[in-house]
Amino acid sequence: MPAPANPASPLTAPAIINAFTSHGLELPAPTVFDTIASTNDEALVQASAGAPEWTVVVADRQSAGRGRLSRSWETPAGRGLLFSVILRPDPVWSAASLGWIPLIAGLATSRACGAHDVACRLKWPNDVVIDAAAYDGSPGPRKLAGILAERRSEAVVVGIGINVSHAQAELPIPAATSLALEGSGCDRAQLLAQCLQVWGELWNRFRLGGGDADSSGIRSEYLAESLTIGRRVRVDLGGGAPLVGEAVDIDHEGRLIVDGPFGLRTVSAGDVTHLRH
Ligand code: BT5
16 A cells, blocks of 8 residues: 655745755745746746846746646645756857756756655656556556756756655556655655755766766766666657667767667657566
Protein backbone atom coordinates (compact mmCIF):
# COMPACT_ATOMS: atom_id res chain seq x y z
CA MET A 1 0.00 0.00 0.00
CA PRO A 2 1.35 3.46 -0.83
CA ALA A 3 2.07 5.71 2.11
CA PRO A 4 -0.60 8.30 2.92
CA ALA A 5 0.15 11.82 1.82
CA ASN A 6 2.16 13.97 4.18
CA PRO A 7 0.66 17.22 5.38
CA ALA A 8 1.81 20.22 3.37
CA SER A 9 4.87 22.04 4.70
CA PRO A 10 4.59 25.85 4.74
CA LEU A 11 5.71 27.65 1.62
CA THR A 12 5.59 31.23 2.81
CA ALA A 13 8.12 33.98 2.08
CA PRO A 14 9.51 33.87 5.67
CA ALA A 15 9.90 30.07 5.57
CA ILE A 16 11.72 30.33 2.23
CA ILE A 17 13.98 33.18 3.32
CA ASN A 18 14.86 31.21 6.48
CA ALA A 19 15.71 28.19 4.37
CA PHE A 20 17.87 30.34 2.07
CA THR A 21 19.69 31.74 5.08
CA SER A 22 20.27 28.33 6.65
CA HIS A 23 21.79 27.14 3.35
CA GLY A 24 24.01 30.22 3.04
CA LEU A 25 22.17 31.39 -0.07
CA GLU A 26 22.27 35.12 -0.79
CA LEU A 27 19.61 35.47 -3.44
CA PRO A 28 17.17 38.19 -4.52
CA ALA A 29 13.99 38.20 -2.42
CA PRO A 30 11.68 35.49 -3.80
CA THR A 31 8.16 36.30 -4.99
CA VAL A 32 5.73 33.89 -3.33
CA PHE A 33 2.11 33.35 -4.42
CA ASP A 34 -0.71 31.32 -2.90
CA THR A 35 -2.13 30.85 -6.38
CA ILE A 36 -0.86 31.96 -9.76
CA ALA A 37 -1.54 30.83 -13.31
CA SER A 38 2.07 29.73 -13.88
CA THR A 39 5.27 30.65 -12.08
CA ASN A 40 7.03 30.59 -15.46
CA ASP A 41 4.69 33.29 -16.82
CA GLU A 42 5.44 35.53 -13.84
CA ALA A 43 9.19 34.90 -14.06
CA LEU A 44 9.15 35.71 -17.78
CA VAL A 45 7.51 39.05 -16.98
CA GLN A 46 10.08 39.73 -14.26
CA ALA A 47 12.92 38.71 -16.60
CA SER A 48 11.69 41.18 -19.23
CA ALA A 49 11.62 43.88 -16.56
CA GLY A 50 15.32 43.22 -15.83
CA ALA A 51 15.12 41.03 -12.70
CA PRO A 52 18.54 39.67 -11.74
CA GLU A 53 19.80 36.13 -12.09
CA TRP A 54 18.50 33.72 -9.43
CA THR A 55 15.27 35.64 -8.97
CA VAL A 56 12.85 32.94 -7.81
CA VAL A 57 9.06 32.82 -8.20
CA VAL A 58 7.25 30.24 -6.05
CA ALA A 59 3.59 29.23 -5.79
CA ASP A 60 1.56 26.95 -3.56
CA ARG A 61 -0.82 26.29 -6.45
CA GLN A 62 -0.92 26.96 -10.19
CA SER A 63 -4.22 27.34 -12.03
CA ALA A 64 -2.59 26.89 -15.44
CA GLY A 65 0.74 25.14 -14.80
CA ARG A 66 2.47 24.43 -18.07
CA GLY A 67 4.52 21.52 -19.37
CA ARG A 68 6.37 21.37 -22.67
CA LEU A 69 4.51 21.54 -26.01
CA SER A 70 1.33 23.09 -24.55
CA ARG A 71 0.88 20.25 -22.07
CA SER A 72 -0.20 20.93 -18.51
CA TRP A 73 1.41 20.40 -15.12
CA GLU A 74 -1.15 19.48 -12.50
CA THR A 75 -0.70 19.57 -8.76
CA PRO A 76 -3.28 20.07 -6.00
CA ALA A 77 -2.69 23.06 -3.72
CA GLY A 78 0.08 22.54 -1.20
CA ARG A 79 1.29 19.19 -2.53
CA GLY A 80 4.09 20.21 -4.83
CA LEU A 81 7.09 22.47 -4.98
CA LEU A 82 6.41 24.74 -7.95
CA PHE A 83 8.97 27.40 -8.80
CA SER A 84 10.73 29.24 -11.58
CA VAL A 85 14.20 30.72 -11.66
CA ILE A 86 15.63 33.44 -13.87
CA LEU A 87 19.07 32.67 -15.29
CA ARG A 88 21.16 35.02 -17.37
CA PRO A 89 23.56 32.95 -19.47
CA ASP A 90 26.63 34.59 -20.95
CA PRO A 91 25.43 36.35 -24.14
CA VAL A 92 28.33 34.87 -26.12
CA TRP A 93 27.39 31.28 -25.32
CA SER A 94 26.57 29.06 -28.29
CA ALA A 95 23.55 26.80 -28.74
CA ALA A 96 25.69 24.00 -27.30
CA SER A 97 25.89 25.78 -23.95
CA LEU A 98 22.26 26.91 -23.95
CA GLY A 99 21.17 23.32 -24.64
CA TRP A 100 22.57 22.27 -21.29
CA ILE A 101 20.57 24.73 -19.19
CA PRO A 102 17.50 22.53 -18.62
CA LEU A 103 19.66 19.42 -18.23
CA ILE A 104 21.67 21.10 -15.47
CA ALA A 105 18.40 22.02 -13.74
CA GLY A 106 17.34 18.37 -13.98
CA LEU A 107 20.63 17.21 -12.49
CA ALA A 108 20.28 19.68 -9.60
CA THR A 109 16.68 18.62 -8.94
CA SER A 110 17.61 14.96 -9.03
CA ARG A 111 20.41 15.50 -6.53
CA ALA A 112 18.31 17.64 -4.20
CA CYS A 113 15.51 15.04 -4.18
CA GLY A 114 18.09 12.27 -3.94
CA ALA A 115 19.34 13.78 -0.70
CA HIS A 116 15.98 12.69 0.76
CA ASP A 117 16.76 8.99 0.37
CA VAL A 118 15.03 8.59 -2.95
CA ALA A 119 16.92 6.95 -5.81
CA CYS A 120 16.41 9.52 -8.56
CA ARG A 121 17.55 9.18 -12.16
CA LEU A 122 17.22 11.38 -15.22
CA LYS A 123 15.09 10.60 -18.24
CA TRP A 124 16.29 12.61 -21.21
CA PRO A 125 16.03 15.49 -21.50
CA ASN A 126 15.22 16.51 -17.95
CA ASP A 127 12.54 14.47 -16.23
CA VAL A 128 13.51 13.40 -12.73
CA VAL A 129 12.27 9.84 -12.37
CA ILE A 130 12.29 6.75 -10.20
CA ASP A 131 13.24 3.51 -11.93
CA ALA A 132 10.10 1.54 -11.05
CA ALA A 133 6.88 0.44 -12.73
CA ALA A 134 3.94 2.82 -12.85
CA TYR A 135 1.24 2.41 -10.21
CA ASP A 136 -1.05 0.62 -12.69
CA GLY A 137 1.69 -1.92 -13.46
CA SER A 138 2.58 -0.44 -16.84
CA PRO A 139 6.27 0.13 -17.58
CA GLY A 140 7.92 2.99 -15.72
CA PRO A 141 9.75 5.02 -14.91
CA ARG A 142 7.71 7.10 -12.49
CA LYS A 143 7.99 10.85 -12.95
CA LEU A 144 8.81 12.76 -9.79
CA ALA A 145 9.61 16.16 -11.29
CA GLY A 146 9.37 18.01 -14.59
CA ILE A 147 11.23 21.00 -16.00
CA LEU A 148 10.24 23.66 -18.49
CA ALA A 149 12.89 26.09 -19.79
CA GLU A 150 11.83 29.14 -21.79
CA ARG A 151 13.94 31.90 -23.28
CA ARG A 152 13.10 35.59 -23.08
CA SER A 153 15.71 37.68 -24.93
CA GLU A 154 18.91 37.23 -22.92
CA ALA A 155 17.30 35.47 -19.96
CA VAL A 156 16.23 31.89 -19.55
CA VAL A 157 13.40 31.02 -17.17
CA VAL A 158 13.58 27.50 -15.81
CA GLY A 159 10.40 26.22 -14.14
CA ILE A 160 10.48 23.15 -11.94
CA GLY A 161 7.60 21.14 -10.54
CA ILE A 162 8.42 18.52 -7.89
CA ASN A 163 5.75 16.21 -6.49
CA VAL A 164 6.29 16.33 -2.75
CA SER A 165 3.39 15.09 -0.66
CA HIS A 166 0.85 13.80 -3.19
CA ALA A 167 -1.12 10.66 -2.46
CA GLN A 168 -1.46 8.36 -5.45
CA ALA A 169 -5.01 9.53 -6.19
CA GLU A 170 -3.76 13.11 -6.41
CA LEU A 171 -1.37 12.38 -9.28
CA PRO A 172 -2.59 12.98 -12.84
CA ILE A 173 -1.10 9.82 -14.39
CA PRO A 174 -0.16 6.34 -13.06
CA ALA A 175 3.44 6.87 -14.18
CA ALA A 176 3.89 9.75 -11.74
CA THR A 177 5.04 9.64 -8.14
CA SER A 178 5.81 11.90 -5.20
CA LEU A 179 8.52 11.98 -2.56
CA ALA A 180 5.88 10.89 -0.01
CA LEU A 181 4.88 7.89 -2.11
CA GLU A 182 8.55 6.95 -2.39
CA GLY A 183 8.71 6.94 1.40
CA SER A 184 10.31 10.32 1.97
CA GLY A 185 8.94 13.34 3.76
CA CYS A 186 10.45 16.75 3.33
CA ASP A 187 9.85 20.41 3.96
CA ARG A 188 9.20 22.28 0.72
CA ALA A 189 11.07 25.44 1.68
CA GLN A 190 14.12 23.36 2.64
CA LEU A 191 13.87 21.36 -0.58
CA LEU A 192 13.74 24.59 -2.58
CA ALA A 193 16.89 25.87 -0.87
CA GLN A 194 18.67 22.54 -1.38
CA CYS A 195 17.77 22.53 -5.03
CA LEU A 196 19.02 26.10 -5.54
CA GLN A 197 22.22 25.35 -3.64
CA VAL A 198 23.12 22.32 -5.75
CA TRP A 199 22.03 24.09 -8.92
CA GLY A 200 24.10 27.18 -8.07
CA GLU A 201 27.21 25.03 -7.61
CA LEU A 202 26.69 23.26 -10.93
CA TRP A 203 25.90 26.54 -12.67
CA ASN A 204 29.02 28.28 -11.32
CA ARG A 205 31.17 25.40 -12.50
CA PHE A 206 29.52 25.47 -15.93
CA ARG A 207 29.93 29.24 -16.18
CA LEU A 208 33.58 29.11 -15.08
CA GLY A 209 34.11 26.43 -17.71
CA GLY A 210 32.83 28.86 -20.34
CA GLY A 211 29.56 26.95 -20.77
CA ASP A 212 31.40 23.81 -21.86
CA ALA A 213 29.62 20.69 -20.61
CA ASP A 214 32.69 18.50 -21.13
CA SER A 215 35.46 20.54 -19.55
CA SER A 216 33.21 21.50 -16.61
CA GLY A 217 32.53 17.79 -15.98
CA ILE A 218 28.76 18.37 -16.21
CA ARG A 219 28.24 16.04 -19.15
CA SER A 220 29.89 13.06 -17.48
CA GLU A 221 27.96 13.71 -14.26
CA TYR A 222 24.68 13.91 -16.17
CA LEU A 223 25.49 10.68 -18.05
CA ALA A 224 26.18 8.91 -14.75
CA GLU A 225 22.62 9.67 -13.59
CA SER A 226 20.90 9.04 -16.91
CA LEU A 227 18.35 6.24 -17.00
CA THR A 228 17.89 6.69 -20.74
CA ILE A 229 21.39 5.88 -21.98
CA GLY A 230 21.78 2.21 -22.80
CA ARG A 231 18.00 1.75 -23.07
CA ARG A 232 15.96 0.82 -26.08
CA VAL A 233 13.78 3.85 -26.68
CA ARG A 234 11.04 5.25 -28.83
CA VAL A 235 11.43 8.95 -29.57
CA ASP A 236 8.34 10.82 -30.72
CA LEU A 237 9.45 13.83 -32.66
CA GLY A 238 6.10 15.64 -32.79
CA GLY A 239 5.14 14.47 -36.28
CA GLY A 240 6.21 11.74 -38.64
CA ALA A 241 7.37 8.28 -37.70
CA PRO A 242 8.96 7.89 -34.27
CA LEU A 243 12.55 6.72 -33.97
CA VAL A 244 13.08 3.35 -32.32
CA GLY A 245 16.58 2.32 -31.35
CA GLU A 246 19.12 2.34 -28.56
CA ALA A 247 19.92 5.59 -26.76
CA VAL A 248 23.71 5.56 -26.88
CA ASP A 249 24.91 8.99 -25.81
CA ILE A 250 24.20 12.63 -25.03
CA ASP A 251 26.36 14.91 -27.09
CA HIS A 252 28.24 18.13 -26.38
CA GLU A 253 25.02 20.14 -26.99
CA GLY A 254 22.86 18.02 -24.68
CA ARG A 255 21.22 16.20 -27.59
CA LEU A 256 20.27 12.52 -27.49
CA ILE A 257 22.00 10.13 -29.90
CA VAL A 258 19.95 7.13 -30.97
CA ASP A 259 21.36 4.11 -32.79
CA GLY A 260 18.91 2.20 -34.98
CA PRO A 261 18.32 0.76 -38.44
CA PHE A 262 18.65 4.33 -39.70
CA GLY A 263 22.20 4.62 -38.30
CA LEU A 264 23.01 7.23 -35.66
CA ARG A 265 20.44 10.02 -35.28
CA THR A 266 20.85 13.12 -33.15
CA VAL A 267 17.69 14.40 -31.44
CA SER A 268 17.47 17.89 -29.99
CA ALA A 269 13.82 17.75 -28.88
CA GLY A 270 11.35 14.92 -28.51
CA ASP A 271 9.45 12.69 -26.14
CA VAL A 272 11.28 9.57 -25.07
CA THR A 273 9.63 6.34 -24.01
CA HIS A 274 11.83 3.66 -22.49
CA LEU A 275 11.00 0.30 -24.11
CA ARG A 276 11.36 -3.07 -22.43
CA HIS A 277 13.07 -4.85 -25.33
C1 BT5 B 1 7.21 18.94 -17.98
O1 BT5 B 1 6.56 18.93 -19.18
O2 BT5 B 1 7.50 17.95 -17.34
C2 BT5 B 1 7.50 20.32 -17.45
C3 BT5 B 1 6.75 20.62 -16.20
C4 BT5 B 1 7.17 21.93 -15.61
C5 BT5 B 1 6.27 22.34 -14.48
C6 BT5 B 1 6.77 23.56 -13.75
S1 BT5 B 1 5.86 23.89 -12.33
C7 BT5 B 1 6.62 25.42 -12.17
C8 BT5 B 1 6.73 26.00 -13.56
N1 BT5 B 1 5.54 26.72 -13.95
C9 BT5 B 1 4.90 26.15 -14.97
O3 BT5 B 1 3.85 26.55 -15.49
N2 BT5 B 1 5.56 25.03 -15.35
C10 BT5 B 1 6.77 24.85 -14.57
P1 BT5 B 1 6.28 17.65 -20.06
O4 BT5 B 1 7.54 16.87 -20.23
O5 BT5 B 1 5.59 18.17 -21.26
O6 BT5 B 1 5.32 16.77 -19.17
C11 BT5 B 1 3.96 17.11 -19.05
C12 BT5 B 1 3.22 15.81 -18.84
O7 BT5 B 1 3.55 15.27 -17.54
C13 BT5 B 1 1.71 15.97 -18.83
O8 BT5 B 1 1.19 15.85 -20.14
C14 BT5 B 1 1.25 14.81 -17.93
O9 BT5 B 1 1.21 13.60 -18.65
C15 BT5 B 1 2.41 14.71 -16.95
N3 BT5 B 1 2.14 15.41 -15.71
C16 BT5 B 1 1.37 16.50 -15.46
N4 BT5 B 1 1.42 16.84 -14.17
C17 BT5 B 1 2.25 15.95 -13.58
C18 BT5 B 1 2.71 15.78 -12.26
N5 BT5 B 1 2.35 16.57 -11.25
N6 BT5 B 1 3.56 14.74 -12.03
C19 BT5 B 1 3.97 13.90 -13.00
N7 BT5 B 1 3.57 14.03 -14.28
C20 BT5 B 1 2.72 15.04 -14.56
